[in-house]
Amino acid sequence: MTTTVLAAGDRFVLPGLLSDAVRARVGADVEVRELELPWPHVPFGPVAEVQEASGTEEELIAALRGARVCVTQLAPLTERVLAACPDLELFCVSRGGPVNANLDAATRHGVAVCFAPGRNAAATAEHTLGLILAAARHIPDLHADLRAGRWRGDFYDYDNCGLGIEGAAVGLVGYGAIGRRVAAALSALGARVLVYDPYVAEDALPESAARVSLDELLAQARIVSLHARLTPETRGLIGEREIAAMRPGAVLVNCARGGLVDYDAVRRALESGHLHAAAFDVYPEEPVPPGSGLLRAPNVVLTPHVAGASRQVAHTAADLVSAEVDRFLHGRPLAHCANPAVLDADGVYRNGSVGGR
Known part of the structure; x- marks a missing residue:
């Protein structure tokens, strides 16, 4: 079965970098669609209840329709997005911490949130x-x-x-x-x-x-x-x-x-x-x-908060989240899950059983 993945990139971690990394890791069993968020041309900030996010809930909801997986740097995972996207099971943030994700809401909706420690x-x-x-x-x-x-x-x-x-x-x-x-x-x-x-x-x-x-x-x-x-x-x-x-x-x-x-x-x-x-x-x-x-x-x-900005970082970030997608799709333990309540005792995703999905 083909899995739909949304690559919600921006002008640093490009959508194409995320897409290429996922395809290289997973192979032909994924359909990757792309969304480009406006950061850094538009500063990130709070979106609804999450911090340091880019883009809007509306555009993310539309882009996530039918997707099981989202790989991103700054897309906002909010209560509203989770409620509107029942197919979503994995949300991978290519940052050292998933501050743009509502972890409590993700856990209630049975969505695993992963991140990329040490990327920069x-x-x-x-x-x-x-x-x-x-x-x-x-x-x-x-x-x-x-x-x-x-x-x-x-x-x-x-x-x-x-x-x-x-x-x-x-x-x-x-x-x-x-x-x-x-x-x-x-x-x-x-x-x-x-x-x-x-x-x-x-x-x-x-x-x-x-x-x-x-x-x-x-x-x-x-x-x-x-x-x-x-x-x-x-x-x-x-x-x-x-x-x-x-x-x-x-x-x-x-x-x-x-x-x-x-x-x-x-x-x-x-x-x-x-x-x-x-x-x-x-x-x-x-x-x-x-x-x-x-x-x-x-x-x-x-300098304007650019210490973590290098081309190598963008590639590393894409590689780290694509590796989590590969683990998820092949039923292996997730390496960096921020809400382990959605995993079983071995660290494998439990198919959305948490929260009644």
């Missing part, structure tokens, strides 16, 4: 390293000055020149898939890596890294880079007190989540000179409001 870990680690170097060495400012015809030889002055990595203490707040990659790169450059992560065991760290408390990390590190998830426990983790506790002339980098940091406190620390520089890819409000003081702060490098 390498890209985010690479971008983090780029921001560390750009901020520590003032690369964007020097580039802009030179293009404007100013040769900044004064940056050889001791008081002006940048910070090096070799021999410096670099603190990583969080040691997951991204933090581990950043640690390896920094160790290769000769940094002394300090790690604060209460959920990582001491013996999980390599010999080149030392586990410390957050206070020890802030007091010792010349560069602090954030790699923690945003939870009620970590929201506002780096505030006025923590920034004041950092070494004078330190660098702060955040490619994790904007809610981890008090950006007003960062701006004040940059203006006072307490911080040498800062670099951010994520913000409490996105896009950043035009009136934000951060846009006018000195010695700050800013």
Whole structure:
């Protein structure tokens, strides 16, 4: 029997990438139809009760008619969509977490929701390293000055020149898939890596890294880079007190989540000179409001939440969700299911038995 799959892509994880990956994995027993969502040309946001979604419930309902499977990055799986699409059994989100899916409603309707952990870990680690170097060495400012015809030889002055990595203490707040990659790169450059992560065991760290408390990390590190998830426990983790506790002339980098940091406190620390520089890819409000003081702060490098954007990431994301489709269609355990109540004891989908389907 042929299974209908909806590839609801966007301008990053293209519908064609999703379609090609599903066909390559599954073969001829699928009919794949495509839907293109407007992100990133139109910012994602809340759709009904879900967050960080793209497109509308109406267009998704129409596109899902008769489909058992949806592979997507940002399509909104809401109560309304689930109620209108009784054939849907598998919804695969090609992201590190399925924030655009109502998991409780999906479980009630017997729909398995899968996701793609680690899809952009390498890209985010690479971008983090780029921001560390750009901020520590003032690369964007020097580039802009030179293009404007100013040769900044004064940056050889001791008081002006940048910070090096070799021999410096670099603190990583969080040691997951991204933090581990950043640690390896920094160790290769000769940094002394300090790690604060209460959920990582001491013996999980390599010999080149030392586990410390957050206070020890802030007091010792010349560069602090954030790699923690945003939870009620970590929201506002780096505030006025923590920034004041950092070494004078330190660098702060955040490619994790904007809610981890008090950006007003960062701006004040940059203006006072307490911080040498800062670099951010994520913000409490996105896009950043035009009136934000951060846009006018000195010695700050800013990118628009693109750390996880590389062509390899788009291909990896498509491969990860297509692998889940293959497992689903062949009755094998799903690897990354966010609502395991719809699975049996072996991790295999239970044919919609949960919720009365």
